[in-house]
Amino acid sequence: MAHRLGANRYGKAESRVVRIVRDTQRHELHDLNVSTSLRGDFEAAHTTGDQAAVLPTDTQKNTAFAYAKLHGVGSVEDYALALGSRLLDACPAAEAAQVRVEEYGWDRIGDHSFVRRGGSVRTAVVTVGREATHVLSGICDLALLNTTDSEFKGFLKDEFTTLAEADDRVLATSLVARWRHTDTDGIDWNASHEAVRATLLETFAGTYSRALQETLYAMGCAVLDAQPGIAEIRFSAPNLHHFLVDFSGFQIDGLSNEGEVFVAADRPYGLIEAQVTRDDVPPADEAWLAVPGFC
Numbered sequence: 001m002a003h004r005l006g007a008n009r010y011g012k013a014e015s016r017v018v019r020i021v022r023d024t025q026r027h028e029l030h031d032l033n034v035s036t037s038l039r040g041d042f043e044a045a046h047t048t049g050d051q052a053a054v055l056p057t058d059t060q061k062n063t064a065f066a067y068a069k070l071h072g073v074g075s076v077e078d079y080a081l082a083l084g085s086r087l088l089d090a091c092p093a094a095e096a097a098q099v100r101v102e103e104y105g106w107d108r109i110g111d112h113s114f115v116r117r118g119g120s121v122r123t124a125v126v127t128v129g130r131e132a133t134h135v136l137s138g139i140c141d142l143a144l145l146n147t148t149d150s151e152f153k154g155f156l157k158d159e160f161t162t163l164a165e166a167d168d169r170v171l172a173t174s175l176v177a178r179w180r181h182t183d184t185d186g187i188d189w190n191a192s193h194e195a196v197r198a199t200l201l202e203t204f205a206g207t208y209s210r211a212l213q214e215t216l217y218a219m220g221c222a223v224l225d226a227q228p229g230i231a232e233i234r235f236s237a238p239n240l241h242h243f244l245v246d247f248s249g250f251q252i253d254g255l256s257n258e259g260e261v262f263v264a265a266d267r268p269y270g271l272i273e274a275q276v277t278r279d280d281v282p283p284a285d286e287a288w289l290a291v292p293g294f295c
């Protein structure tokens, strides 16, 4: 039976390109999901195995990261136009290069601190018992990112440790937090929740971090300090790693990466969980029975 190759295209999907502009104290952040695809005469790659015309998907991905630096991301349209033109130039067999970009919006909460736009969800778990009633208020999917003022060093090392000490890294998390109220009467729940959220953001932005553990503890202490009616707060915080992209192998003079272009890894992630409690309030394990996981 005769066969022939029909429609085809190929590229690299979903490169998580994070571009930080740090020319001044007030950093800018662009958080992109970039997919590239080439179509054209790639018949031989399929039918004879000859890859001479194929610009590797790995190169397409590298170009996406390099263009975040070389061209910048003033707008995703401009960036995609520049990247698409480059890919078409670099691959003579291509008839067209398609670049798809999704940009995740972040709102500024400080010079180098951001909260993901529109993402977070407010939660409540109420347990009405015969002896006592408990209210856990909370928030989840609260994505926060600091472009600087975060280090991680001085950690325990063994034969399997390869992690380099970091003096200046991106710190990002998608926070789950729940906090328990001591009382349930006469509370303005909306105002209380808004105030906790504001304290969490302000403390994340304002704390120099030597580890996500230290940042969480600072956030917990700040909430308990600000609201005497809160007995304890628990956090579950993925450490969403951002790896500096290594431009040193590219044959382009002077292309440096001074903390400007990162790949955002979705997994694996560190998972940092902690509880901060007020000394003088008894625990209430029954309040947490319905809550799966750490919080």
Ligand SMILES: O=c1[nH]c(=O)c2[nH]c(=O)[nH]c2[nH]1
Pocket (backbone or CB within 6 Å): 152, 163, 210, 211, 212, 213, 239, 270, 272
């Ligand atoms: O803030 C951090 N805490 C850790 O425990 C840890 N472990 C790691 O590899 N990176 C980090 N970062």
